[in-house]
Amino acid sequence: MRSFAGLALLVGLSACGSEVEERARPAEPTAAGLVSLSCDGSQGLRPLFARYCSQGRNYMTPEARDALVDAASRLQARYPEAIVRFMDGSGPDGIVPFPPHLSHGDGRQVDLALYYTDTEGHPLADVPDTRNWGGYWPAEPPLPGERVACPEGRSGRAEKPDPPADRPWRLDNGRTKALVEILIADDRVRRVFIEPHLEERFGLWGHSKVRFAGCQAARHDDHIHVDFF
DSSP: BOOOHHHHHHHHHHHHHHHHGOOOOOOSTTTTSSSOOSSSSSSGEEETHHHHHHHTEEOOOHHHHHHHHHHHHHHHHHHOOEEEOOOBBBOOOSSSSSEEEEEEOOEEEEEEEEOOOTTTBBBSSSSSOOOGGGGOOOOOOTTTTTOOOOOOOOGGGOOOOOOOOOOEEOHHHHHHHHHHHHHTTTTTEEEEEEOHHHHHHHOOOTTTEEEOOOOOOOSSSEEEEEOOO
């Protein structure tokens, strides 16, 4: 889950974008026992922006890293071109919370990007129109008739705007649902946070591992928050 109390920091950092040079990260575990996620596109993983690696925001426990690599492999068995794109994991020192988040930091949480298509249903290779949000946008709002989790809005900076109605992209329900299903089928995954309207849309309503982060947290229809054991 993310707190938008630190959004200004996140937005400022995002100016670095994908042009940031990825510095090499140690292959051995840190003093906190964390290891880095792959930053070069291997193992079916890559950072949504290079700064998630260059600024050391890509650390996980070895077990969580292995589970994510396995999820990426299973997804590519169904969608060969699909890459699991991560945003914030944890820092190398294992300190919780990991700003600007309410959690993260111990290597057991990671945020993953959703998948999108163009308006004709062709898969897009990347997340559209996201630079100033660091990947934590665009949102995928409820469709007419779908559940609205927070009809009175969210508190403070936890609120985000809906994307424009004439946006040239749409959520790729197939790839996104497949990734969520793969994750929750893994015994190493404790829970996954998405918005209730996506939980219903994906046919996962009531699944014990699929949770709603609450109206105090930033909406989770622009990324998937994964907790590992």
